Amino acid sequence: MPLPGxxxxxxxxxxxxxxxxxxxxxxxxAGGGLxxxxxxxxPGPVRLFYGDLLLxxxxxxxxRHQAGTGQPQPGAxxxxxxxxxxxxxxxxxxxxGAEERGQGLQQPLGAxxxxxxxxxxxxxxxxxxxxxxxEWENPPEDADVSRAGRTLxxxxxxxxxxxxxxxxxxxxRRAGGVATRARIVGFLNAETAPLLRGSYGDxxxxxxxxxxxxxxxxxxxxxxxxxxxxxxxxxxxxxLRLAKASGDRGLGAYVIALLVNQSLFLSEHRQAVAxxxxxxxxAGGQITxxxxxxxxxxxxxxxxxxxxxxxxxxxIRRAETEAERxxxxxxxxxxGYVQPGLVNVQAAEALLSLGDLTAAREHASxxxxxxxxxxxxxxxxxxxxxxxxxxxxxxxxxxxAAEMTERVRGMESQRLRDRLRAVREHLLAxxxxxxxxxxxxxxxxxxxxx
Numbered sequence: 001m002p003l004p005g006x007x008x009x010x011x012x013x014x015x016x017x018x019x020x021x022x023x024x025x026x027x028x029x030a031g032g033g034l035x036x037x038x039x040x041x042x043p044g045p046v047r048l049f050y051g052d053l054l055l056x057x058x059x060x061x062x063x064r065h066q067a068g069t070g071q072p073q074p075g076a077x078x079x080x081x082x083x084x085x086x087x088x089x090x091x092x093x094x095x096x097g098a099e100e101r102g103q104g105l106q107q108p109l110g111a112x113x114x115x116x117x118x119x120x121x122x123x124x125x126x127x128x129x130x131x132x133x134x135e136w137e138n139p140p141e142d143a144d145v146s147r148a149g150r151t152l153x154x155x156x157x158x159x160x161x162x163x164x165x166x167x168x169x170x171x172x173r174r175a176g177g178v179a180t181r182a183r184i185v186g187f188l189n190a191e192t193a194p195l196l197r198g199s200y201g202d203x204x205x206x207x208x209x210x211x212x213x214x215x216x217x218x219x220x221x222x223x224x225x226x227x228x229x230x231x232x233x234x235x236x237x238x239x240l241r242l243a244k245a246s247g248d249r250g251l252g253a254y255v256i257a258l259l260v261n262q263s264l265f266l267s268e269h270r271q272a273v274a275x276x277x278x279x280x281x282x283a284g285g286q287i288t289x290x291x292x293x294x295x296x297x298x299x300x301x302x303x304x305x306x307x308x309x310x311x312x313x314x315x316i317r318r319a320e321t322e323a324e325r326x327x328x329x330x331x332x333x334x335x336g337y338v339q340p341g342l343v344n345v346q347a348a349e350a351l352l353s354l355g356d357l358t359a360a361r362e363h364a365s366x367x368x369x370x371x372x373x374x375x376x377x378x379x380x381x382x383x384x385x386x387x388x389x390x391x392x393x394x395x396x397x398x399x400x401a402a403e404m405t406e407r408v409r410g411m412e413s414q415r416l417r418d419r420l421r422a423v424r425e426h427l428l429a430x431x432x433x434x435x436x437x438x439x440x441x442x443x444x445x446x447x448x449x450x
Contacts, residue, residue, distance in 0.1 A: 073137075099217070105265035121230035123266060132237040133259070133275055137282045138251050142245045145205040151198035151209060161192065166333060168218050176413030177225025178450050184219045197210045204244045213242030213332055217255050224262055227414040232262060253283035253291055260298045264305075265415075272302040290331050290338035293322035297346035304353035312354060316347045341370030347381045354388060361387050368400075374407045377415070382419040386426055392434030401427060401438040405445050411443045412450050420446060 020228070168184045192212055200208055222233030236259050243252035258280040263272035276295040280287065287295075300315035323343045331338075344367035351360035363382040372380060381404035388397035401423055408416050424442040427435040 004165055026200075028107045048432070060255040075243045077106065084420040091360055100162075119231055123233040123262070125266075125271075126266065129268075129271065130232070131276075132240055133139075133256060133278055134257075136199070136240050137278050141247070143210060144202050145245050146202045147198070147201075147205060151194055153195050153198040153200040153204060155204065155207070157195050158204070158207050160332070161195070161208070162217055164191070165211070165215045165218055165383035168222075169336075172218065172222055172225070173373050175409070175410040176375075178414065179224035180294070181222035181226050182218070184215070184222060186221060188215065190233045206248075210251055212247060212250050213239045213248075217334070219257060220258060224258075224265075224322060225413050225415050227261065229266065233259070236262070242252050248286070249283040250286040250288065250291070250332065251334065253279040253287045253295075253333075257291060257295055257298070260295065263300060264301055267305075269302040269305045273299055273306075276302075279430065287333050288335055289322045289325035289327075293319045293326065293343050294346070297343050297350075298320060300350040301346060301353070304350040309354055312350050316350060317349065318362035319343045323387075337376075339370075339372050339376060341367040341372055341380060342376070344370070345383050348383050348387065354382075357387060357390055361391065365406040375411065378404050378407050378411075378416055378419060382423050385423050389430055389435075391424045392413060394427075394430040394435045397430070398427065398432065398434035398438040401435075402441055405438070410446060417446060417450070 013225035016270045029165040032170045061447060063289075065232060086398040133314075139181045148231050154406060165189055168180055168187070171183065172180045194217065195208060196212065214233055217239040220232045220239060223229075223232035223235055235257055240252055240259075243249075243255055256275050260272045260275045260279075263269070263275060276299045280292065280295055296319035300319060303309075304311035320343060326338065344363040348367060349361045351357075361384075364380070364387050368377075368384045370380075385397045385400040385404060388394075404423065405420065408420065420442050425441045427442075
């Protein structure tokens with residue numbers, strides 16, 4: 001698939017390849033080329049939404065595409081439905097002028113029931129999925145993000161948001177996105193929205209938007225882990241818009257990495273390749289080795305699924321090279337997930353798709369032999385177990401599955417449950433008695449519904 005080169009002119013790239021990367025997908029994209037975008041004037045005030053809570057300062061709707069609502073799939077929410085606004089909760093409509101209407105964002109979570117058709121709306125595909133990335137990649141930039149509001153924002157507030165991002169990320173790793181999602185949404189409603197409405201200069205405002213973008217991205221991760229993909233995509237798109245307002249290209253590239261990961265899960269492999277390339281090209285010197293390694297590794301998985309062996313192997317080599325350059329002290333907090341062994345497990349998955357079991361086993365064993373937090377270890381053990389079963393080592397795979405099942409206890413995560421179910425099916429198909437016992441352990445772990 002042709003991709004834009006790094007030496008292309010600014011403004012080229014994803015926009016020039018909308019039709020080949022997305023709109024050309026049969027039955028998915030919108031027809032025609034790149035939509036006309038309203039770029040006759042600088043971007044308007046940044047809006048922040050939580051699930052489907054949208055905080056904005058005026059009636060300008062030019063940022064609608066950043067919320068992923070340009071051309072929703074059937075059943076998706078429409079940004080213009082303002083009369084359905086509420087104050088608290090998630091997936092419950094769009095708030096416009098909530099302070100003036102007496103619907104402050106600090107009401108208790110669940111003050112009104114979520115609108116299920118909004119929460120359950122699928123992720124948009126085709127051109128509407130591309131537009132937020134294209135807009136992040138291209139001019140204009142935000143000249144001034146300062147604001148005059150009721151509350152005076154300080155650096156202490158920004159530090160609090162940064163601490164909250166680390167707190168909820170750790171909670172997500174330990175307890176899962178299903179358990180964490182309501183907590184982080186409540187924090188966004190109660191603590192973050194008043195700050196975005198506050199008073200701050202341009203320099204402080206950029207730091208505020210950066211801290212908020214990192215926090216909104218974690219909310220998107222939790223939604224993704226809860227299997228509400230339309231909602232996750234909206235969080236990611238809004239985090240990308242906040243990243244652009246902050247002026248931090250590296251943060252934007254991190255958010256795009258989250259979109260790449262979601263695209264892979266949704267089998268949008270060409271989109272994953274194009275998004276990763278946009279992040280690598282546009283962030284330039286602001287992208288860190290850890291993030292570059294992850295983006296190349298995910299590209300390798302996408303190319304493997306597309307049957308492009310040469311490109312997959314090339315990306316694996318690039319990912320390994322970038323991984324060797326990682327220095328943890330030079331990485332931002334957001335890329336802390338790129339722990340030693342992550343590139344190995346990504347490469348193992350790509351190589352498994354290519355049918356190279358020997359190389360896949362080597363990478364999977366290296367990943368499993370490297371320390372990681374429990375969530376990461378579950379993914380690594382699941383990949384190793386699958387490869388062991390493919391190589392006819394059912395007893396060894398059963399032991400690997402037993403450790404994996406023990407690690408996942410206490411976590412509420414749909415993604416990890418997907419892993420458990422897939423491993424269970426492979427175990428039962430092996431016909432081994434020990435594998436059947438391991439499958440029984442998985443059944444016990446899945447007994448409690450989420």
